[in-house]
Amino acid sequence: MGGGEKHVVDLSNELSKRGHDVFVAAAPKSPLREKLTAIPFTNIQEFPLRNALDMPSALKLAKFVRNNNIEVINAHFAKDYPLAAFAARLAGVPFVVTRHVLFPMNKLHRFFLRDVRFVIAPSNAVAASLRNQGLFPDDKIVTIRYGLDVENFHIRNRGVHTGFCVGSIGNLDPVKGFDVLIRAAATVSKTRPDVKFKIVGEDRSRDVHNEKELRNLINELNLAGTVELAESQTFLVNWTFSCPFPEASPSAL
Secondary structure, rough: HHHHHHHHHHHHHHHHHOOOOEEEEEEEOHHHHHHHHOOHHHHHHOOOOOOOOOOHHHHHHHHHHHHHHOOEEEOOOOHHHHHHHHHHHHOOOEEEEEOEEEEEEEOHHHHHHHOOOOHHHHHHHHHHHHHHHHHOHHHEEEOOOOOOHHHHHHOOOOOOOOOEEEEEOOOHHHHHOHHHHHHHHHHHHOOOOEEEEEEEEEOOOOOOOOHHHHHHHHHHHOOOOOEEEHHHHHHHHOOOOOOOOOOOOOOOO
């Protein structure tokens, strides 16, 4: 479950709570099913979704759309974009896609998605990336920010400290740029040694090399007392938004 999956879950559940009929097409054994608590069980259908050219899945998806009078399809992951486009064309309904990441899209998407109604970006950065790629007309790219239910975040007591702590949360994938944050910490520490940094995240690489590389960079830049990389096992669950350094303040996220 990454950010894109979390987005799908929250969007689907909240739309359903607001009275919309929401249907979800997911891969077999998807972890989404148990998270879609507001979606009727019968509204969740599994499809093989093997790859972008899995036409049997697209045909089944089109039938699913017709049988349930679905009025619009929203595809969230790149390999599913062509399938959604083909299914929408067969079923005679409009479709949109949501782009969650900054990675360049394949130029073939220009052909597969030529009939897309809108391309949704959850941030200005993603929208700018899409425009720079030039695959879609600018008027088809719209920004709809990903909202959070603040009721899911419990207020905790914070200690009183005198310093300042910078916190960052996310998977330790290179695209997240934690190496940039660590190098920035080295620059900041030259004039503000009181500022501390804390990174909390999970390394999803098979051999945990992302975490190792970040720890090596911290040691290489002599930042052991400035930057803390929390153990991956503690990811979010045990972090109380307080900084481990006694002289530092809680992080502002």
